[in-house]
Amino acid sequence: MEINNKSLQFFLLCSLTLLSVATCHPVQTSPFGVGFYRRTCPPAEDIIRNAVNKFISKNPGLGAGLLRLHFHDCFVRGCDASVLLDTLPGGPAAEKDHPANNPSLRGFEIIDAAKAILERVCPRTVSCADILAFAARDSVYKLGNIWYEVPAGRRDGNTSLANDIPGNLPPPFFTATQNAAIFKSKGFSADEMVTLSGAHSIGISHCSSFASRLYPPTVDPTLNTAYAKTLKRICPPQTANGTGSVDPTVNQDPLTPNRLDNLYYVDVISNKGLLTSDQTMLTTKSTAKAVLDNARYGSTWAKKFAAAMVKMGKVGVLTGKKGQIRLNCHFRN
Template sequence: MIMSSIRKCLQISTLTLAFPILVLLSLTSSSEADLQPGFYMQSCPMAEFIIKDEVRQAFFSDRGYAAGLVRLHFHDCFVRGCDASVLLDSTPGNTAEKDAAANNPSLRGFDVIDNVKARLEYMCPGVVSCADILAYAARDSVEMTGGVGYDVPAGRRDGRVSKSSEATMNLPPPFADVDLLTKIFGSKGLTQEEMVILSGAHTIGRAHCTSFSKRLYNFTPSTAQDPSMNSAYAFQLQQQCPSGDAGANIVVPMDPISPTISDTGYYRDIINNRGLFTSDQTLLSDTSTANLVYQYARNPYFWGRKFADAMVRMGQIDTLTDNEGEIRRNCRVVN
């Protein structure tokens, strides 16, 4: 009788301990299952091919589209999560993210996404989200510029809200220092190392002169030029970017040596005090981030792999899944 009672108590204790573990495992599996590589294999088998085909056509017509599509994905994910809110047009009663000062006129690639969406809606109406299109297009752009490819976990759904004020509050500004950058990336669940890795996206693309001209002409009341910038590089930029309104619509490559190749020239530029933005050059001002800059500058493939992993992580910031949000028929407007 006593032995039977002991056995029952042990069984109850074992079940009591096991129950939270089973619940935890169940929750973990559910969370991991929200986004999955090959998500459209059954519902729209040609989805990834169609997206890559449109990105390839755009890239061959203008290689600058690659940087634009990577940046679209980044600017989308940092505001309300990766929900394609950056693609929504402004309305008479609301100014959308794309028209915030941080995005307009610098963002590009909206026409590529429109073309992709039109083809997908013809092939698989109401199936592929605009948020997933952005994630795939960014991956394809990285590959086409020589970066390391990666599988994109998909299954995102599209948001219904887009506010310019939220873009201003959430996107890292070009004048940010290490502490501010670390705080902004940390608020999105990304580490300081991932911040340095993802900053390497500036290895491709271009920037408007107005986003860094303060470093060239009126850095402080007593200093015209940012002393952390290589003087020869500053002189070169001054030839390209006149002061004042004259330089408002002029753009320059962020990595002047290889502006259309995903390589580690970005980190070498920083080491040589040729970072274009304050937010680039500041990575050399902190011991931890500086060590990473030197490490990635020496090992391009290592950075490429790290960048691929960080893009996957970034692409999962606050995603909408299952019955949340919607699948937009037109990426520019809610259904």
């Protein structure tokens, strides 16, 4: 057998460890994959999961916040943690300060808590983008008992611009057809769009995101009458045009608001989809069938959701020498 220099170096390295009776494994060279931190920071995933569980145990709504953070990150510039960057004084507004994100995005403090520990245990090793991807997965498991392995090795981007939001993040008043077009541009099918919309099984929405469906001149006749009355008690007319001094919130799923499950699709079938983007999934043949199937087969939806989350976490990732490992998720190094 021919032995090249790399093989010889590896053989010598393994030989030196025999006294400790350790099993020798080659150092991971893949720039992106499951178990990326197995050698460089073994406790990384446990540290992130512990932070997620600690915060969500006190406030389950933060789980939905982390899931939304991950989505709003990946669909703009790719999964590069650009959504975590702060706007710099005198500079252009960052993604987090766009009206689509501010003040509704939540969960930043969880990412910060995990990052602080990781920088003490494994300095300059775990990216903010990977922390966000792991935290979203751990939220899904905590609130829905849905598990999936997360490929890692993402690096953090250096750019975050609020002007990148339009055209990349679908607003709540988009129809399912408009939503599907944005998802298609990111490489997702209409069925995957419906599947990922199941994330609306948890979390809250501000009245301003849907109140136009309740009041003239755009009253939505498809909205369940009893549900509309309930929403009107919470959301005054001024929230529909943005003139109110307060903007109340409503659970996105009235059935199981703190449980990630397929009952969200039952809401939609019952004309209790909170957002236009939710309810209009019944208006096209393909998306309507996906809604019905997801409502009927919960375990199948859960598997599809896990697969779609893995796929979303691969959108536009930076690996290798691209980007950086931020020391503070709010700022470039």
